[in-house]
Amino acid sequence: MRWVRLLRRGRTLDQALTAAPGLDALSPRDVAFARLLLLTTLRRLGQIDAFLAGLMDRPLPARRGPVQDVLGSAYGDARCRAIAEAHLKEPPLDLSPVTDTEDRAEALCAALAAERLPGGTLRLRGAGEVTRLAGYEAGEWWVQDAAAALPARLFGPVAGKQVLEIGAAPGGKTAQLAAAGARVTAVDRSAPRLARLRENLARLHLEAEIVEADALDWHPAAQAHLVLLDAPCAATGTIRRHPDILHGRRPADVARLAELQGRLLARAAAMVAPGGLLVYASCSLQPEECERRVDAFLAEAPDFARLPVCPGELAGVGEAITTAGDLRTLPCHWAKDGGMDGFYAARLRHLG
Numbered sequence: 001m002r003w004v005r006l007l008r009r010g011r012t013l014d015q016a017l018t019a020a021p022g023l024d025a026l027s028p029r030d031v032a033f034a035r036l037l038l039l040t041t042l043r044r045l046g047q048i049d050a051f052l053a054g055l056m057d058r059p060l061p062a063r064r065g066p067v068q069d070v071l072g073s074a075y076g077d078a079r080c081r082a083i084a085e086a087h088l089k090e091p092p093l094d095l096s097p098v099t100d101t102e103d104r105a106e107a108l109c110a111a112l113a114a115e116r117l118p119g120g121t122l123r124l125r126g127a128g129e130v131t132r133l134a135g136y137e138a139g140e141w142w143v144q145d146a147a148a149a150l151p152a153r154l155f156g157p158v159a160g161k162q163v164l165e166i167g168a169a170p171g172g173k174t175a176q177l178a179a180a181g182a183r184v185t186a187v188d189r190s191a192p193r194l195a196r197l198r199e200n201l202a203r204l205h206l207e208a209e210i211v212e213a214d215a216l217d218w219h220p221a222a223q224a225h226l227v228l229l230d231a232p233c234a235a236t237g238t239i240r241r242h243p244d245i246l247h248g249r250r251p252a253d254v255a256r257l258a259e260l261q262g263r264l265l266a267r268a269a270a271m272v273a274p275g276g277l278l279v280y281a282s283c284s285l286q287p288e289e290c291e292r293r294v295d296a297f298l299a300e301a302p303d304f305a306r307l308p309v310c311p312g313e314l315a316g317v318g319e320a321i322t323t324a325g326d327l328r329t330l331p332c333h334w335a336k337d338g339g340m341d342g343f344y345a346a347r348l349r350h351l352g
């Protein structure tokens with residue numbers, strides 16, 4: 001299959017679609033249909049292969065993705081099966097509202113026919129074209145999975161506080177922090193992704209200081225008390241939204257990203273003022289990019305320690321707090337209610 005070959009050469013589905021000849025001649029409705037068809041095929045490729053294999057005299061060549069292999073060693077059979085089942089379901093659309101007033105959030109929830117989740121996320125099923133939904137033009141919400149909204153909450157109330165976010169584009173967490181009243185400095189090295197961040201903030205009527213820089217050699221004017229590193233990662237926690245990841249990622253990608261995350265974590269730590277907090281976040285399911293990354297950092301940084309997340313600190317996700325006090329959501333959490341992306345976050349304190 002041509003699409004899978006493209007993905008295996010390291011392209012994402014979005015990149016492959018952008019390069020697809022003739023796609024721009026289609027109506028937005030037809031493009032959306034083509035996209036849905038591809039997403040569903042990628043999500044169900046294992047089952048399609050199994051079905052075809054049953055009709056053939058000779059077995060198909062093995063197409064088991066390396067990411068699947070890596071997950072099976074990391075989580076054990078039962079949990080891996082639950083994650084795989086969650087990956088087969090089309091995920092709901094999650095929105096984060098800009099407003100923090102109860103009345104407006106309720107009104108928005110009603111206008112969108114959404115369900116309001118613990119933490120305030122608005123969840124819609126079968127939502128259709130995002131830009132046509134109530135409140136889009138007025139900038140009343142942005143798209144953000146319920147799990148992606150959790151790491152920034154580990155700072156507690158941020159109104160009036162300065163937050164430095166490393167790896168900020170396209171701006172989901174920048175918007176969340178700015179909407180909560182923080183003064184955000186949003187750093188990212190990707191100009192195209194920062195252009196999307198600017199567009200998103202403009203639509204939402206939110207502001208942030210935006211810095212286009214490689215965090216590995218960028219130095220802030222002063223250390224910050226709150227630093228969020230939303231690390232570039234293999235994104236295996238978002239497979240249910242981006243099933244192309246299953247077919248495009250290689251173990252070598254995880255190793256390369258883990259090495260980069262280690263360097264970014266050390267740089268981000270140097271930006272934290274004594275007594276301040278550093279939240280390390282990743283939308284990967286791979287331990288190498290998550291708890292092992294943080295453990296390796298702490299082993300070499302005696303001036304930092306985990307500030308464990310307490311059960312009950314984040315509404316509705318008690319099952320996602322590890323014994324070490326990190327946040328570890330899985331696609332199979334909230335399974336009956338539409339699931340959530342796999343996200344990891346650790347909260348670290350600079351001991352001063």
Ligand SMILES: C[S@@+](CC[C@H](N)C(=O)[O-])C[C@H]1O[C@@H](n2cnc3c(N)ncnc32)[C@H](O)[C@@H]1O
Pocket residue numbers: 166167168169170171172173174187188189190193213214215216230231232233
């Ligand atoms: C997980 S994404 C960030 C998602 C974003 N925080 C959000 O909530 O919408 C990671 C980001 O890190 C950026 N990045 C990767 N390496 C970087 C570096 N060395 N310096 C700064 N940004 C980097 C990528 O361009 C990417 O936008």
